[in-house]
Amino acid sequence: MSLRPKTKRILWISAIVIVVLIALGAWFTWTKFFREEKEVFANEEEHFKYGSLGAEGDRGIPYYLWMVLPRVFPDLMPGPGGYKSLGVVWEEGHEIPVGSSKKVVGFERITNNCAVCHTATYRLSEDEVPHVVVAGPGHTNNVQSMLRFLFKAAHDPRFNSDIIMNEIRLVSANNYGNGGLSFVDRQIYRYLLIPFTRKALLQQEKQFTWMERYVTGGKPKPDWGPGRDDAMNLTKYFMTNMPEDNTFGPTDFPSIWNLGIRSGKDNAGKQMLLNWTGDTPAVRSVLIDSALGLGAPARPWFLRRIADLDHYLSNLPPPTWPFTETNPINQQMATEGQKIYARDCAACHEPRAEFTNKVVPITEIKTDPDRMYSWSKDAAAEANRRVKKLGIDRPPMVETQNPYGYVSPPLDGVWLRAPYLHNGSVPTLRDLLNPPNERPQTFHRGYDVFDPVKVGFKEPPSRPTGPTGELTQPYFLFDTREKGNGNQGHVYGTQLSSQDKEKLLEYLKTL
Numbered sequence: 001m002s003l004r005p006k007t008k009r010i011l012w013i014s015a016i017v018i019v020v021l022i023a024l025g026a027w028f029t030w031t032k033f034f035r036e037e038k039e040v041f042a043n044e045e046e047h048f049k050y051g052s053l054g055a056e057g058d059r060g061i062p063y064y065l066w067m068v069l070p071r072v073f074p075d076l077m078p079g080p081g082g083y084k085s086l087g088v089v090w091e092e093g094h095e096i097p098v099g100s101s102k103k104v105v106g107f108e109r110i111t112n113n114c115a116v117c118h119t120a121t122y123r124l125s126e127d128e129v130p131h132v133v134v135a136g137p138g139h140t141n142n143v144q145s146m147l148r149f150l151f152k153a154a155h156d157p158r159f160n161s162d163i164i165m166n167e168i169r170l171v172s173a174n175n176y177g178n179g180g181l182s183f184v185d186r187q188i189y190r191y192l193l194i195p196f197t198r199k200a201l202l203q204q205e206k207q208f209t210w211m212e213r214y215v216t217g218g219k220p221k222p223d224w225g226p227g228r229d230d231a232m233n234l235t236k237y238f239m240t241n242m243p244e245d246n247t248f249g250p251t252d253f254p255s256i257w258n259l260g261i262r263s264g265k266d267n268a269g270k271q272m273l274l275n276w277t278g279d280t281p282a283v284r285s286v287l288i289d290s291a292l293g294l295g296a297p298a299r300p301w302f303l304r305r306i307a308d309l310d311h312y313l314s315n316l317p318p319p320t321w322p323f324t325e326t327n328p329i330n331q332q333m334a335t336e337g338q339k340i341y342a343r344d345c346a347a348c349h350e351p352r353a354e355f356t357n358k359v360v361p362i363t364e365i366k367t368d369p370d371r372m373y374s375w376s377k378d379a380a381a382e383a384n385r386r387v388k389k390l391g392i393d394r395p396p397m398v399e400t401q402n403p404y405g406y407v408s409p410p411l412d413g414v415w416l417r418a419p420y421l422h423n424g425s426v427p428t429l430r431d432l433l434n435p436p437n438e439r440p441q442t443f444h445r446g447y448d449v450f451d452p453v454k455v456g457f458k459e460p461p462s463r464p465t466g467p468t469g470e471l472t473q474p475y476f477l478f479d480t481r482e483k484g485n486g487n488q489g490h491v492y493g494t495q496l497s498s499q500d501k502e503k504l505l506e507y508l509k510t511l
Contacts, residue, residue, distance in 0.1 A: 055295030060109030139227035249374030272357035318413030337507030367489030428456025
């Protein structure tokens with residue numbers, strides 16, 4: 001039976017309407033949730049500080065939600081000042097801190113990049129604006145406190161669309177004019193982004209339960225504190241999903257400038273190793289694994305970005321001693337100090353020397369052992385398997401058991417790498433030249449006023465204030481008696497006379 005012409009027209013019109021509606025729905029979905037806008041930066045330094053690693057889809061927080069969280073939950077922050085109380089580096093004139101990326105993937109999303117842990121600051125006085133040094137150790141940034149803030153907020157009943165949308169309305173109106181976010185965007189935030197983000201944070205918290213576990217004897221693990229993380233346990237539990245083993249290995253964020261001198265073979269043709277216990281043989285592998293840990297997807301774009309980062313960081317020179325007017329280097333003392341360095345330090349710390357970027361056995365170095373036990377050849381094998389499954393070709397992590405000990409790094413830019421030793425347990429270079437029992441038992445971390453005499457960071461005043469009088473973050477009391485925090489070992493140079501120690505310090509300032 002044939003259809004009447006009128007019926008055919010109705011069917012055709014209906015079909016066209018359906019197709020148009022489907023197309024409009026697809027366009028709306030793509031525009032509001034998946035459309036990506038290309039990032040543009042003035043130079044590679046800005047790209048490093050604020051560029052995306054591609055983790056927005058998995059780990060991105062909606063921008064306006066991220067912006068208002070400190071306003072909704074100020075009591076969950078460690079101190080006043082919003083995200084600044086967490087020690088993030090925030091440059092004047094920027095709407096987000098260094099180490100954050102704001103990228104449009106449908107909507108504006110915030111994620112972290114390498115610079116969140118690898119950007120240093122220093123000042124000579126309280127009233128000076130901090131000098132920002134890219135690829136330096138992020139010694140003020142408290143990553144653990146940031147994670148705890150987000151997880152506590154997700155559990156709080158105030159994390160609901162009514163309260164958060166009220167704050168977003170005020171913030172977005174300042175950015176968009178009186179109208180604020182569009183009606184459609186407000187509905188997307190209210191009914192999708194806010195509840196979904198809360199659910200995602202609660203789910204992600206389960207991947208960090210190991211962070212709050214107790215160590216042997218029922219005593220809680222010490223806090224990481226600013227400038228540190230439990231790096232290999234992060235990899236072991238977060239990336240490889242291996243079972244918990246109660247290890248605890250906090251380490252300082254390293255500098256990642258001048259990576260070219262740490263890559264490849266030494267002067268004798270031996271392979272140099274990276275990470276504190278020699279877990280990785282190549283810079284590219286470290287960058288890939290670190291970025292995957294931040295949630296970056298294994299896409300061709302990601303691998304191109306890794307190649308760019310490898311080139312940039314391998315060729316980025318270390319910062320030179322900046323205090324040429326107030327505290328100039330005594331060149332005569334530095335020349336004498338170079339002789340002491342050549343005799344007592346160079347074999348382990350001169351680039352591509354015999355023991356540089358090699359594992360020095362713990363029986364020799366005698367520093368805190370806990371970091372060594374947080375990684376294993378089984379963990380390396382599992383990490384390699386998972387990365388290979390993602391279709392990524394990179395030099396594999398070391399699957400044979402290295403001798404227990406720590407890698408001796410080159411000392412380029414060592415003046416800005418305080419606190420010292422792998423766990424950041426010695427506040428200044430001058431303290432490191434003292435016998436362990438004469439090193440500070442406790443000191444504060446997270447303060448960036450520099451001590452050019454002892455070469456490290458000063459102790460903060462009891463009520464620290466910023467340039468305009470506001471309180472800055474509460475500084476973290478580091479106790480070397482806690483698990484993983486020991487300041488023992490590395491007694492090299494402790495036998496020198498006071499005069500020779502000063503000469504050596506003067507030379508180390510030149511590196």
